[in-house]
Amino acid sequence: SQTIHQWPATLVQPVGSPLSLECTVEGTSNPNLYWYRQAAGRGLQLLFYSVGIGQISSEVPQNLSASRPQDRQFILSSKKLLLSDSGFYLCAWSDMGFNYGYTFGSGTRLTVV
Amino acid sequence: LAKTTQPISMDSYEGQEVNITCSHNNIATNDYITWYQQFPSQGPRFIIQGYKTKVTNEVASLFIPADRKSSTLSLPRVSLSDTAVYYCLVGDMEGSYIPTFGRGTSLIVHP
Numbered sequence: 657s658q659t660i661h662q663w664p665a666t667l668v669q670p671v672g673s674p675l676s677l678e679c680t681v682e683g684t685s686n687p688n689l690y691w692y693r694q695a696a697g698r699g700l701q702l703l704f705y706s707v708g709i710g711q712i713s714s715e716v717p718q719n720l721s722a723s724r725p726q727d728r729q730f731i732l733s734s735k736k737l738l739l740s741d742s743g744f745y746l747c748a749w750s751d752m753g754f755n756y757g758y759t760f761g762s763g764t765r766l767t768v769v
Numbered sequence: 770l771a772k773t774t775q776p777i778s779m780d781s782y783e784g785q786e787v788n789i790t791c792s793h794n795n796i797a798t799n800d801y802i803t804w805y806q807q808f809p810s811q812g813p814r815f816i817i818q819g820y821k822t823k824v825t826n827e828v829a830s831l832f833i834p835a836d837r838k839s840s841t842l843s844l845p846r847v848s849l850s851d852t853a854v855y856y857c858l859v860g861d862m863e864g865s866y867i868p869t870f871g872r873g874t875s876l877i878v879h880p
Contacts, residue, residue, distance in 0.1 A: 692870070699856075700813070700870035746812045757803045757858075760812025 658683035662747045662761030669768055675720075675734040677764050679747030682728065687749040689730040690758065691722055694744040706730060742768045773857045778875040787844040789874050791857030794838050799861040802833060802840045807854045807873070816855075817842070844876075852878045 662679045669675060681687050688707055692700040702715045704722035712722050719738060723731045730747060747761040774792040781787045793802070801820050805813035817824055819831040819840070830843040844851055854875050860868035 690867075699872040702867060702869070705867060744810070748812070757805070757815045757818060758813070760814065763810065763812050765810065 658749075658759065660747065660749055660759055660761045662764060664764060665762065666765045667767070669737050669766065671739055671768055672736045675732070675737050675741070675766070677732040677745055677747075677766075679730045679732075679761055680728055681730075681749045684728070684749070684751075686727060687751065689724060690748040690750070691730065691732045692746040692748065692760075694746065696743075700746065704732070737768045739768050742766055772869075773859055773871055775855075775857055775871065775874045777872060778877070780877050780879065781847055782879050783848055784846050787847050787851070787876060787878075789842045789844075789855055789857075789876070790839055791842070792839045793857070793859045796837050796859055797861065800837075800859045801862060802831065802837075803858045803860065803868075804829070804831065804840075804842045805856040805858065805870075805873075807856065813854075813856060813870070847876075847878045849878050849880065852876060 659682045690705045691703040693703055694700050703720060704712055704714055706712050706724045709724055709727055712724060720732060720734050743766060745764045745766055748758040750758045779789060801818055803818040804816045806816050807813040817826055817829050817831045819833055821833050821837060824831045832841040842855060854873040856870050856873040858868040
């Protein structure tokens with residue numbers, strides 16, 4: 657069966673520090689991968705998605721970036737965090753074409769102080 | 770893109786049936802309707818998906834009228850553990866666009 661792993665679960669980082677969140681998927685190949693952010697009391701905001709290795713699409717301009725170095729690995733990064741980057745970050749995967757919806761990871765609670 | 774509209778919040782009591790309606794007036798022919806449930810500090814999880822008429826699984830039922838401009842998620846006999854945010858998404862199976870999660874409906878079940 658397919659599983660998605662996301663870490664760390666919580667993270668407290670000072671303003672201006674770098675960020676690296678990692679997400680890996682097991683049990684499938686060539687998945688669509690997504691990074692979402694959820695601010696407190698808000699809906700999910702799509703940040704990046706990828707349909708293949710090295711293919712990244714950005715939905716919202718910001719100081720974050722994403723990379724997909726391997727088929728089932730998706731990384732969210734920042735060189736310098738801002739206070740506004742605080743939130744709940746979720747990684748998700750789907751079959752090619754939204755067949756059965758998204759499967760989400762357990763999320764990372766990021767607090768920038 | 771098919772935009773969805775849901776109530777922001779709903780309240781219910783244990784044992785009652787809860788119906789959450791989602792409007793999607795400009796749904797496309799190839800679009801499916803999918804509902805997700807999200808507990809605090811967790812990622813959303815898939816509940817049910819349908820195209821037309823009625824779909825039922827062990828968790829919920831999904832009612833879709835003939836014009837498909839709305840859908841209703843029905844949760845039978847809710848319990849406190851059903852307190853969560855429920856999202857309605859509309860998207861096609863081909864993945865030609867990525868559906869958007871709105872704010873969802875925050876359901877609170879009271880004892």
